[in-house]
Amino acid sequence: MRRRKFLGRSVAGSLALGGAAALQQPPPAYGQSPNLPPAVTPTAYAVPKGEYNASLTSDYHTYASDLVIERDQPGKPHQGKVLAAIQAHSDDITLFCAGAVAKLIGEGYTGYLIRLSNDEKAGKTVGHGVVQNEIDNQEAAKALGCKKAFSFYYRNHRMDDCAMIEIRQRLIFLFRLLQVNTVFAMDPYDHYDENPDHIVVGKAVESASWMASPGGGHEYPEQLKAGLKHCQIRERYYHSRAPQGHNLVNRVVDISSYIDHKVRSNVANKGKGPAGDNGMRLRQELARQGKKLPLLGNDDDSANFHYVKHFLMDDFRILGKQFGLEYAETFRYIGQEPSLRQAVRKYVDGHAVPL
Ligand SMILES: [Zn+2]
Secondary structure, eight states, rough: OOOOOOOOOHHHHHHHHHHHHTSOOOOOTTTOOOOOOTTOOOOOOOOOTTOOOOSSSSEEEEEEEEEEEEEOOOOOTTOOEEEEEEETTTTHHHHHOOOOOOOOTTTTTTEEEEEEETTSSSSHHHHHHHHHHHHHHHHHHHHHTTTTEEEEOOOOOOOGGGGGHHHHHHHHHHHHTTTOOOEEEEEEOOOOOSHHHHHHHHHHHHHHHHHHHHHOOOOSSSHHHHTTOOOOOOOOEOOOOSSOOOEEEEEEEEEEEHHHHHHHHHTTTTTTSTTTEEEEEEEEHHHHTOOOOOOSSHHHHHHHHHHIIIISSSHHHHHHTTTTTTSSEEEEEOOOOOOOHHHHHHHHHHHHHOO
16 A cells, blocks of 8 residues: 655644744644634544554545444344455555444445455565465455455556456456445545555446446346346445545444454455564564563564554544544445436325326
C-alpha cells in the first residue's frame, strides 16, 4: 500500500497562527476550525490520527447527513448470502476493511477474497514478492473466515495498462459463479489514489457488479447459456484510501467484536506492509539488547499480534471513539434502492380504480 505522509493539519493550523507559542495551543476540536470565517462551516473534516502515524485512515472525510452506524446483529441474519472482498494487493482489504468483512461473515455471509495483482513489487525480490504474497492472500482469507481466495495475477502497478474489459469480464464470471450479493472494494468514486492499481480495481468492481446482475442485461450471453445465472449484487461497501480525495462516508461499521480477526489477517501479510512479522522482529531486536517490551508478550506469535493491534489499529480506535465505538471502519455504502418498476407498481396498487 504505501502512501505519502502529510504535515499534520493541526500542526499546520497552529503554525498559521504564528510562532512557537501557537504550537503549544491544543489542536482545534474535530469538526471545528478557528481559521474559517464565522458563517462558513467545514464541508470536509480532517480525520484524527493516532500517535503512531500508521496512516491507515483517510486524511479527510465528507460525512453524509444520512450516516448509518452499522452495529453487531445477533444470530446469523446473513445466512445464505455471499460477499466478495476484492483487492488489488494482498494487504488492501486486511488493512482498510477487514473488520467489516469479518463481521458480515460472522453474521452468516459466505465470503470470498479476490486479489487482482500478483504483488510482484512487494517482496525481497520480484520473485519472492509473487510467491510470498500469494501465500499471504490465502492466509489472510483464512483469518477472515473466507471460504476461498482467488488471484488474477495481473502485474503489480501495471494494471492501468490492462484491458478494463478483460478485468471486468473475469469479475463478472466469478460474481455469477459464486452468486455474490455484496462487494467490498476500494472506492471507485474517490478523486485520486497514488497507487494506480487501486482505482483500476474499484472501477472494475463497480461496473462488473452492475453488469453481472439482471440490470446489466445480456452481458456475456455465453456465460448464461452455459449455465451461469445473473447474480443480485445489492450492497456495495467502498472503503477509501485516497489521501486528499472525495472520501464520502455514509456508513460507520462497528468492528469492535472483530478487531482480533482484523489483526490476524494483517499478521498474515508477511510479504509486505506494516504488519506481518514486525512484532517478532522488534522483540528479537530488543532481546539482543537485553531488553523487552511487555506489550509484545513472551513469544513471536504474541509479539506479532500485539504489535499490530497496538500500533496499527490505533487509527481505527480513534475513528471509533468519535462515534462511541471501541473500533470502527468507514465506508461509502451503496445499497439497493427500490426500482422504478416497483415504485410504479406500488402507486398502481394504491391508486387504481375500477373502469
Ligand atoms: Zn494496495
